[in-house]
Amino acid sequence: MGRWEPGARERLVLAAVDLFTEQGYDATTVAQIAERAGVTKSTFFRHFADKRELLVAGQEALSLLLTEGIAEAPAGAGPLEAIAAGLERASMAMGPVNRELAPRVKAAVAASAELQERDALKSVSLAAAMTAALVARGVPGPTAALAGELGVLAFKRGFATWSEGDHDTGEELARLTRAALDDLRAAAAALG
Known part of the structure; x- marks a missing residue:
């Protein structure tokens, strides 16, 4: 060894x-x-x-990629466009190994209450990181928090679709997370 x-x-x-x-x-x-x-x-x-x-090993890197993408979004980008830039940055770092591990991680989390709790904390942490990045861009707190939560949901939905399909590239994941964000934006608008 x-x-x-x-x-x-x-x-x-x-x-x-x-x-x-x-x-x-x-x-x-x-x-x-x-x-x-x-x-x-x-x-x-x-x-x-x-x-x-072990199951949240990449969380810090994911948070960093999301926040860097948000920070580097064009100056005139709205909150959800900045979130989309963060999702794209994070997605491009994902590859076949992430896709291969996803179903096994999902099964392990589903079988353990302790891991479910840790997974929920990961989501909260990612939303908080995106919220903070938006606030740093001058987005008001409540708007930034809502956009951050939508970003987490979009990433989870896009990642689930990506990991369950034949999509190997980060480009495909970026497309899927963007589509999920667009769907969530439409659903939020339908709330009236």
């Missing part, structure tokens, strides 16, 4: 998802995950605080 082998973080995520799928989240130990990934337990803990953190 190499002490500083590259890709340890990714191998840990893949090993955890496989084990969670095979034997369930609660029955899987950190030691089993580390062994399956070919690393030591101390390497595991250098990358993750606990096994719950």
